Amino acid sequence: MGESGYLGDQPRMGFFTDTSVCIGCKACEVACKEWNGVPEAGGLDLLGMSYDNTGALGSNTWRHVAFIEQPVPSTKDVPARDVVALGMPAVGAPAPDEEPGVRWLMSSDVCKHCTHAACLDVCPTGALFRTEFDTVVVQQDICNGCGYCVPACPYGVIEKRKSDGRAFKCTLCYDRLGAGLEPACAKACPTDSIQFGELDELRERAAERVTTLHDSGVAEARLYGHDPNDGVGGDGAFFLLLDEPEVYGLPPDPVVTTRDLPAMWKRAAATAAGVAAAVAVSFLGRRR
């Protein structure tokens, strides 16, 4: 039996998103919408967040590409070799009065298909369920729009669609997986930033990639969500990042809220008993 509780022969499927090769083309965002018939995010807002104008994951954006512009030390501060080795060098300008260079990080975010998925745990209707691929999917005909999954998700992924009232998120293309196809976003990704496959294999591949990057001087490469011992038992969709997770809008150390649920119930039960006791005590004593 898997950590997530799923029983079966089908290996767990997931994503390794290697942001070090993402070119921010947003093909994943669009392919997802096309395949899944997701409505447009609504509103044509220029957000001024670099080239990101959809802002965040949500009910109408199941893949979201983040763009982060960062100043980096100008080449004069760093020996040229190191700058090259970074893989993300400065706009090279060693002239003395130079302002800092820039690096541009792009990253395609998605539902993490958590091993311990809070959304699924708290869903009162069973609309959210775990598939045979060990992914987390909403059955739209069951979802009653209670919205509980929304604040439960430690990554802020799932959301209620305003026009509809029900909750929506990435299905890891459950329909395509069933038909033996890879998810639409991964299929569309030109640089293989989004890699789909058996999770175990992806984790190995990711570890190798980090080593390669470290060896080539990209010291800041790190994995995120790959660790089965983290607060959510590891993500079914994990990432290689080039900066701290929060820079990409990801929580640094997410914990599935239901980890504390037994303690919560205990506390609530004890308190309920306290209420009973308090009421009972109040009725003791003089009859007036």
Next chain:
Amino acid sequence: MAECHPVGFQWVMEAKARGAKIIHVDPRFTRTSAVSHVHAALRAGTDIAFLGGLINHVLRNGLDFREYVLAYTNAAAILTEEFADTEDLDGLFSGYDPEKRQYDISTWAYEDADATPAAGSGEPEQSGEHHHGGERHQRAARGESYGSGGASVHAKPKTDETLQHPRCVYQVLKRHFARYTPEAVADICGLPVEQFAEIAEAVTANSGRERTTAWVYSVGWTHHTVGAQYIRTASILQTLLGNIGRPGGGILALRGHASIQGSTDIPTLFNLLPGYIPMPHAHEHFDLDGFVAADAGKTGFWGNMRAYTVSLLKAYWGESAQPGNDFRFDYLPRLTGDHGTYATVQQQIEGECKGYFLVGENPAVGSANGKFQRLGLANLDWLVVRDLQLIESATFWKNGQEIETGELATTEIGTEVFFLPAAAHTEKDGSFTNTQRLLQWHHKAVEPPGEARSDLWFYYHLGRLIRERIGDDPRDAPLRDLTWSYPTAGPTADPSAESVLAEINGHGPDGPLAAYTELKDDGSTTCGCWIYCGVRADGHNHAADRKPGSEQDWVAGGWAWAWPANRRILYNRASADPDGKAWSERKKLITWDAGQGRWVGPDVPDFEVTKPPDYVPPEGAKAQAALGGADAFIMQTDGKAWLFAPAGLADGPLPAHYEPFESPVGNALYSQQESPTRQTLDSPHNRYNPARSKAYPYVFTTYRLTEHHTAGGMSRTLPYLAELQPEFFCEVSPALAAERGLEHLGWATIVSARTAIEARVLVTDRIKPLKVRGRTIHQVGLPYHWGPNGLSRGDAANDLLSVVMDPNVHIQEAKAATCDIRPGRRPRGPALPVHVEEYRSRAEEGEPTDG
């Protein structure tokens, strides 16, 4: 490249993963820069200086691939004494006529050219008639006919194999580029000397026997008054380094629209026939022999031009084309001058051009100087627009900028507009020819919606109806005699695209032809486009071949079909040394197998397969037979790669740095400021910003976003794309924002002599001020996708541009011009032209800035 060719860019990422060093040369820090090792930010319009600097580095330090250069290039050729370089004439080559702003190219020739006619041509060069170059050449943008091989020279040059002769090409080159020092590059381009040195080191270290460097470009290099010379500069560099015809080398032109390569191969251009056969000229080409004689290179594969042309005429006029009637050569239309798009628009404004078809383009937004375009459209009798969407070019009469400003009134526009919905590529069969000359077939996936029809349907039935209506007027014989029968199918009687491909491939007495070498000039073969001959060899549609990469070798010849002859790397004879051995095991492609007596290797050899490396052409040989066993550049009349171009260019045999026509600074190298042969267009609706104008102190450059497509008809209309880049914006550096008081996400008004447009402001470190000629030059970035229609709307960047063109191919200078930028929104209505006029008069009064 990541922005505009993201799918192709996967190979760059793969190369990077395998250890390639990626260098991105671009004024802006883009998605491409983000994943490159080095980003070289230079000022828009200065790449000739940058590349010239690299050439100088190679020549000064003797870093060229000498064996390759000696064997395969014209480095050793000796030039005439009359030739004078820009070094001698301060920025001009010999032969310049300042009145006409044109060159007489006769002095750019090899020494004793006339005395040494090309092997076998038998006839001396007609004096005074320099076909490849000069005025007519320029007017007809004849340079475009070099899409498949260079201009012809009818002479084998004298050579000095030691490369010491002061007039040999190598020495001329060395002198010419001597002033392109790293310091000059820094001064002109704004590129720090250290960074230039790093790039020079990387490029040269990665070239030679064991390694090759590739240069990849697109319109950042072509949309300049010196665009063709940009590519020439890269060609010289690559040829010197031995990076042509070898795996991993090349100068790769990333093309635009999905089949834009196809539309030059089987051209929509006014000056070409299929396969880069030039369009005959009304005053020069009276018969087939005259046409072929004047244009066919007598040696090299263009020596067979008569066979290509006759087969084409047979494809057009079938049985009617016979030897006795010159194969109906006289049925072909003729050129009388420049009928390029901008010249045509001027004729519209002048009332000479009355009717216009716009099929799959949106010039009201996409072409330089939007107002100029719209004024042209507004002065037609009729306009047919076939498009997927109701684009601005079909609605200019109600919502063009000029309606708002009162310069035009809907009620006074007489143009009758016919809008015909077109089927998209998913709604019809057909082929795309892409960047790497690869024909890829696409199958219809869905029926077109409603009234939409394929373009093939439209032209076929239009032709059918016209042919039904014309009587027996002899004038209409060319139409009556056309081969015009294609099987149709389905409820809309759509013609079969495969039957068109079959016609293009051509056939002989024994059925479909397998290769263009089978073409005959006696009328026994037909072929709609000689370079495509073989795509349907054995009657099989090879464009539809889809053998997965994992099931074949690395050349992947089983995926689709590349012209010519399914050859993947052009001039691949150069991948072997003159003796036919690989330069190195690592870079092995085609080699001579003496045992078998043929060239072997994974790619289709770009050489006669059985011609040995030591072949010496006999006296009097013609066409390919006149090329030796080491003449790798088989489409050239002399079989050589040209470091120096003795013919074929309107603006010089060598590239020289000229400032963009609108530039904020003076030319650091010559007193000749801008390209002397630039093509300007005189019209009150096409005003130019004075060079070095204080009123327009900033450089702007236009470009694309991944999220949108060109003039926007295919992206601004789609919700999924519109939301990704919802509004027109300009990109400026924090320093420029501070200088002009621009606020992030606020509005800016950008002004040129043409108009003023407004855009939201993105202040970003990705745009960098450059130190140029001792001054700080700010650049403004403008994506050019917006217009008034669709979901995401905004002003059009092209309204800001003027029409000024490269003289070789008539491309507009869209990448470098000047402007002013101010905070706030632009004036509206009639106040707008008034505002622009005020600026203009100030600019014309103003003194140029120094530097």
Next chain:
Amino acid sequence: MVEPAEFRSYYGRPILKEPAWKQPDVPLYLFLGGAAGASASIAALADVTGRPELARAGRLVASGGSIASVAALIHDLGKPTRFLHMLRVLKPTSPLSVGSWILSPFSGLAAVAAASELSGILPGAGRLAGAAAGLLGPAMCTYTAVLLSDTATPSWHEAYGTLPILFAGSALTSGAGAALLLVPSVETGPVVRAGLIGAAAELAAARHAETGLGLASEPYRTGRAGKLLKAARALTAAGAGLSLVARRNRAAGAAAGVAYLAAGLCTRFGVYAAGVESARDPKYVVVPQRERLRR
């Protein structure tokens, strides 16, 4: 305010989604459920101890409150049929599922008790239903705390030890408040005492929420939530004070009742607002999680 030097984020954008529930529906649902739960228990004991007016009022409040609470939930869901999906399964990992399985029988029982009370029909069954509702009452008071805590919303989750007490205390004062408002003073002795216990618990818990949860306490102290919770505290204290003279002064009793009820509303809206604020500002996610990682 976000102090940029302290932590990094993606353009200051929230990492978490704000609770998707509607306001005022869900804070009302929380409040009504609590008041109903406490009232049901009070009613049951009042019935046993022979306080008919208190029992009657309690039953009516329990029933009215719980039905209104269901109505608020249904309104939040958008379609009435969607409530039925809640009862498809019983999932212990979902406080909303468990809550629905508490709320539904409770509101049913409370309704039966109230109907019998009003109509006089089947008094035995009515009493039995009332007693059963009274037993479920305490659960009604606290499950909503788990409902909020079992989310990633920092100020709710971090307060999972505190919110049950806060909500229970607040439910008691609300139940007491309703009784003080509706019931003649001769029968209000127990509710005054229950109210005082509740008030003490509520004030202590609120204080802990506002100070004892590290950064997650900040939203309880500041902004709209801070104002609401401050008001709640003042109202609770006032209610408690007034309740002491409720037996002598009917008007004071009624005022105490109103104060208690108002305090209950303010508490729920305040807690809700604090949660929303903590989800909105990424620092409440990043800073504590970073600290946790550093440890």
